[in-house]
Amino acid sequence: MDLKRMGNQTVVFANPPVILSSHSVVGPKEGQGPLGKTFSRVWKDQLNGEKSWEVAESKMLQEAMQGAISQAGVPKDHIDFMLAGDLLNQMISSNFAARQMALPLIGIYGACSTMALGMALGSMLIDGGFAQYVLVGVSSHHDTAERQFRSPTEQGTQRAMSAQWTVTGAGSVLLGRSGKGPRITSATLGRVIDFAEKDVNNMGSAMAPAVADTILNHFHDLQRKPEDYDLMASGDLGAVGLALAGEVLKQSGIDMGTGFTDCGVMIFDASQDVHAGASGCGCSSVVFAGEIMRRIKVGELKRVLLVGSGALHSPTSALQGESIPGIGHAVVIEA
Structure with missing residues (x-):
């Protein structure tokens, strides 16, 4: 096999x-x-x-x-x-x-x-x-x-x-299994990464290392680079985590360029008083099901890398002083 x-x-x-x-x-x-x-x-x-x-x-x-x-x-x-x-x-x-x-x-x-x-x-x-x-x-x-x-x-x-x-x-x-629509061609499952961040009001920083790790492994495994994608969207690092993930990747030799964004940054604007942006399971799901799928259907996007980011803490672990483990899972969608 x-x-x-x-x-x-x-x-x-x-x-x-x-x-x-x-x-x-x-x-x-x-x-x-x-x-x-x-x-x-x-x-x-x-x-x-x-x-x-x-x-x-x-x-x-x-x-x-x-x-x-x-x-x-x-x-x-x-x-x-x-x-x-x-x-x-x-x-x-x-x-x-x-x-x-x-x-x-x-x-x-x-x-x-x-x-x-x-x-x-x-x-x-x-x-x-x-x-x-x-x-x-x-x-x-x-x-x-x-x-x-x-x-x-x-x-x-x-x-x-x-x-x-x-x-x-x-x-x-x-x-x-068959039909009309974009296809999911590959997936990179992430590892749990913990850089000892304990602030539950700064989840973007907690998740950013895991997202960067998944992206690095994705590019390594498929021998690809950022230029191979029309859009690379994390979900949901927010503005703080997006900047941090970009910096971690740059220090690892990868410049993500202007094609790297975050669903938590896309869904709200500055006038809505959301501070660092959006989070929650629903964020990347509705941004993908709505805006990203729309752009794929009209031909604006041919290949998309969606990297979901998760802060794997609970109220119990936070109250006990544990750090916040992060994870990132990526899927490639192609028109």
């Missing part, structure tokens, strides 16, 4: 899965940002008629996944697996959404890297012959994340300038 693994951490798909459809649902603040018109649906408020933020997030994820199914025109009973993840304890948004979707569930957790991780694992399932169709969905909600990870929302604690704003959003893609 010929292994499809190449180099240190990369897999190259012999039969690259097709992204048949994408769907994104966001909250009002995200809809007011520079990418507002690229999202499939913008909610008018954070609850959308539900009794709690947590219920709202689960419904948002369900809506995004159902939207991807409807757009592709694939009968739901033809879908082999649903891969989903979120930020909440025991992934309640994903599990409760799966309860309604009635599909075989593979729950995944990679913090903000979950969308890239889901696309990588879904591609492996299809390329490996284990599935014909795989549904990938990811969500986060600003208010559920604030309640779980930080101070009570009602307390109104002043945020540090290095802090990022958790996106209220859910993005989904439907992957298929």
Whole structure:
């Protein structure tokens, strides 16, 4: 059997899965940002008629996944697996959404890297012959994340300038063995990297070394360079982490140039008072499902490197004084 693994951490798909459809649902603040018109649906408020933020997030994820199914025109009973993840304890948004979707569930957790991780694992399932169709969905909600990870929302604690704003959003893609659409041609799965950052208000710095490590291994494994990509987007380092990752890569001999950006920088603008930018599972998922997929479809982008970045801490580990491990997972999407 010929292994499809190449180099240190990369897999190259012999039969690259097709992204048949994408769907994104966001909250009002995200809809007011520079990418507002690229999202499939913008909610008018954070609850959308539900009794709690947590219920709202689960419904948002369900809506995004159902939207991807409807757009592709694939009968739901033809879908082999649903891969989903979120930020909440025991992934309640994903599990409760799966309860309604009635599909075989593979729950995944990679913090903000979950969308890239889901696309990588879904591609492996299809390329490996284990599935014909795989549904990938990811969500986060600003208010559920604030309640779980930080101070009570009602307390109104002043945020540090290095802090990022958790996106209220859910993005989904439907992957298929064949059909029309861009293909996922390879994936580089990251290692957990920890540079002893303990400030939960500076997650960009905690994640940047892991993203840089994954990018370095990706270029090494495939013998590529930044010029081989029309767009390279991390998600979600924010402005602080993006600058740090670029500096780490430059010290390693790689100048990422102007084609390197971050989903957490793209989704909001300076007037929205988000400090270092955006974060959350939902950020890279809705930016990819919306703006990046739009640009691929109209021919602006031929080859994209999406590098999901995750801060692998919990409220418990933070309160116990542990540092914040980071991880980065990358997927290559080609028109």
